[in-house]
Amino acid sequence: MQIDFFFITNLGLFIIGALGTFLNRRNFLIMLLCIEIMLLSVNLNFLTASAALDDITGQLFALWVITAAAAETAIGLALCVLYNRLRATLDVEFMNLLKG
Numbered sequence: 001m002q003i004d005f006f007f008i009t010n011l012g013l014f015i016i017g018a019l020g021t022f023l024n025r026r027n028f029l030i031m032l033l034c035i036e037i038m039l040l041s042v043n044l045n046f047l048t049a050s051a052a053l054d055d056i057t058g059q060l061f062a063l064w065v066i067t068a069a070a071a072e073t074a075i076g077l078a079l080c081v082l083y084n085r086l087r088a089t090l091d092v093e094f095m096n097l098l099k100g
Contacts, residue, residue, distance in 0.1 A: 003048060006048040007045065010041045010045045011041070013040060013041035014037075014041040016034075016037060019034075020033075020037070021035060025092050027091070028076075028079075029090060032077070035072070039068075042065055046059070046061045046065070
């Protein structure tokens with residue numbers, strides 16, 4: 001297989017995640033999932049380039065992105081649970097009510 005196929009697939013995944021983040025501004029969980037899809041496509045780009053160049057640097061960057069994504073997901077889900085307890089909804093439109 002050619003490497004262009006992998007890069008085009010990763011670009012498609014990133015575009016799907018970006019469109020999902022910007023077009024769906026109502027549900028917080030869907031926005032988190034779309035951000036995770038974008039991070040997945042970045043990881044796949046790192047791994048594809050690492051395999052193509054026969055270098056381990058891309059794999060190390062992918063490991064770092066996975067760690068950052070896990071931390072982002074943990075904090076995002078904690079905020080989601082707290083907001084759901086406070087307002088009993090996950091609509092992003094009402095999150096500006098949390099400002100002091």
